[in-house]
Amino acid sequence: MIYCRISQDRTGAGLGVDRQREDCEALAERNGWDVVEVYVDNDVSAFSGKLRKDYRRMLADLDEGKATVVIVWHTDRLTRSIVELEEYIELSDRRGISTHTVQAGTIDLATPSGRMTARILGAVARQESEHKGHRVARARQQKAMAGEWAGGIRPFGWGVPTGEVRTKVDRKTGEEVEVPELDMLKAVPEEAEALRTWTDMMLSGGSIRSLVQWCAAKGMTTTRGNAVTHTDMRDMLMRPRNAGIAVYKGQEVGRGKWEAIVDEAKFRAVVAILSDPSRRTSRGTQPKWLGSMLYRCGRGDCPEFVYVTQSGGRRFPSYRCRSAHGGGRRAEIVDQYVEDTLVERLSRDDAHELLLPTPDDVDVAALQAETEEIRGRMRNLAGMYGAGQIDEVQFAEGTDTARGQMEGITQQLARAALVDPLVELVGAKDPRKVWRALPLDRKRTVLRSLVEVTLKTPRQGRMPDGGYFDYDAVHFEWKRRTSASR
CATH class of the missing domain: 1.10.287 (Helix Hairpins)
Structure with missing residues (x-):
């Protein structure tokens, strides 16, 4: 049996494995051995701990007695793990397996001196792997400290083609393809504009969910060509690189040499919003009603929020709380009344006094x-x-x-x-038109910011207006007041 492995195949061509196989086959021919099978693990490190499928298959075949000789290019191709080495030594002793290498000769694992040699070579190989890992980490740290691109998956927003190309092998098809060289210090215009748009939407009261929907509608994908998920969007918005900040192991280390796409103050505002522990992060069913889990139940001392249900065979969707308080709370009527009240309040002459003061004290x-x-x-x-x-x-x-x-x-x-969610509405020529154009999540942000709505116990029977809905049972507690209301 021949076992070949290369830990890192940057091109995907498998040339390192091919060279190992040729040398091992030549050794087998010199010794007059017939090669039963060749086992190959390409681009898999023995030190990383990742599963080496062909290595495990080879051990199983050896245990079944399919061969008694193993040829490898060097002992470090076989294993760099002490645990794996001991497993291989035990199997070799039990099944009478001899191991031959192209570079290090015969390793006789049946004798104490042979096992000692194998262990020493294994320890040396492990030290080399650890040393290499340290060098790579140190190089990445040095690049990060210098504000340079340290490699990895192309981050959304950067990577403009330089006009040059390089050839690589597609690991899925095995075919050679040409890929463009990228300048990782320059911003991709359409992606940069998307990042700025998302940032402004978040600062104006938008949600991660609405941004993901925006991407789906625009056909915007990740740099790998996948649909943007909730996690993708959150990660992209909270990436310090957006503001030109270099990071190493999650910690800011200085300014990067690349173009900043988002103003640092805006970036940090988005981070503050998404890091707020009071922010709801549930990815459950998207609210379909304005007041779902925002309106409070006012039946007696009930502290619950209400949601919309059609349970109990009701003909119309109604608001009720988890304590089963409901009745007389037709969802479409309540929401329309609340919307009309909000728009009327934001259309008054003193509406500008509702706006939050500008933080002029922030330098x-x-x-x-x-x-x-x-x-x-x-x-x-x-x-x-x-x-x-x-x-x-x-x-x-x-x-x-x-x-x-x-x-x-x-x-x-x-x-x-931070942008006050009322800015778009206050002072608008037609606040109602602006309100209608807002997506539901933005409307809910305005509601949450401006007023607390409580659904009190409604009166029974016909109301003074001739209908049966008790508008007086919808109570408004305004969170922002003008001089006229004080």
Whole structure:
């Protein structure tokens, strides 16, 4: 049996595996052995812990007695895991298997000295893998600290074709394809515009769900060509790269050399919104009614929110709470009355007084300068820890303090960028027309921001207007007041 493995095949061509197989087949021919089967694991590291399917299949075949000789190019192609090596030694001893390598000769696992040699070679191979991993990590850290692109999946928003191409092998088809070289420091215009649009929509009261629907309607996909999911959208909005900020292992380390797409204050405002622990993150059924889980039940001392149900054989959708309080709360009538009341209030001459004050006290430039200072302290802490000048506890305490300061700045910058959800309506030539054009999630944001609606116990029988709906049972508690209402 021949076993071949290469841990990283950047082109997908499998050339490293082919060379190993040729050398192993030549060794078998010199010794007059017939090759029963060749087992190949391409682009799979023995050190990573990922499943090597052909390696496991080879062990099963050896255990069944299909062969008693294994040829590998070098022992580190067979295994770099001490646990796997011991398993292989036990199997070799039990089944009388001899192992031959092209580079290191015969490894006699039936003798103590042979097993010792195998273990030493395994330990050396493991040290080489760990050292390589450290070098790669250090190179990525160095690039991040310098504000350079450290590689990986193309982030949404960047990667303009340079006009040059390179050839790679498609792993699915095995065919050679040409792919464009990308400049990762330049923004892709249509994707950059989408990021700015999403940011503004979030700051105006939009939801992740509405942004995902926007992508579906526009045909916008991820950089891998997949439909944008809730998780994708959240990750893209919270990516520091959007604001030109470089990150290493989740921590901000400085300014990147690439083009910033989103203003930093806006970026931090979105982060504050999406990180707010009070924000509802349930991805359940999308609300279809204006007041679902926003209106309160006012039956007695009931503290519940209401939702719409057609249970009990009711002919019309009605609001009721989890305590089964309902009746006289026709959903379409309640919502229309609430909408009419909101629009009427936002159409008055003093409606501008409802707007939240502009945070003129926020010095954005000073806060951004302070952010750079904090990043510098975090880099210094990392350097001192690496040089052994401070211990792990001091490093952790210092970085925790810096992160706390950074979070405080994020909250302040967020205040400078948040958009009052009433802005579009107040002062509009036709507030009702603007209201009707808003998607439901934006209407719910306005409602949540401006008023608390409570559905009291309705009166029975015909009302003074000749109908049977008790409008007086819909109670409004305004959260923002004008000078005329004080």
